[in-house]
Amino acid sequence: MRYSEKIISFIEEHYHEDVNLDQLAEEIHLSISYISRIFHQETGGRLVDYLTARRIKQACRLLGTTDLPVEQIGIIVGFPNASYFNHLFKKVLGTTPLKYRKNN
Numbered sequence: 311m312r313y314s315e316k317i318i319s320f321i322e323e324h325y326h327e328d329v330n331l332d333q334l335a336e337e338i339h340l341s342i343s344y345i346s347r348i349f350h351q352e353t354g355g356r357l358v359d360y361l362t363a364r365r366i367k368q369a370c371r372l373l374g375t376t377d378l379p380v381e382q383i384g385i386i387v388g389f390p391n392a393s394y395f396n397h398l399f400k401k402v403l404g405t406t407p408l409k410y411r412k413n414n
């Protein structure tokens with residue numbers, strides 16, 4: 311199994327938590343700097359972008375299938391606060407979570 315697969319597996323299990331490189335390094339038994347470098351080499355992407363995309367994907371699912379408030383969805387998927395969730399959601403998808411919910 312490639313290191314990137316182990317990293318992705320960890321993220322899939324913990325994306326909704328406050329994931330940090332220290333936890334990841336301990337879990338995979340690699341240094342913090344090596345984790346970022348090997349992930350980029352093996353996937354072509356940045357670790358933080360993958361984590362953000364995973365959280366946004368789950369947020370989209372929840373926005374489309376639940377009536378939970380947007381703020382609560384942001385927290386459920388691992389964003390520290392509603393404004394940061396709204397900011398990243400709009401940056402990634404070009405629309406706000408509320409508009410996404412209305413259109414989907």
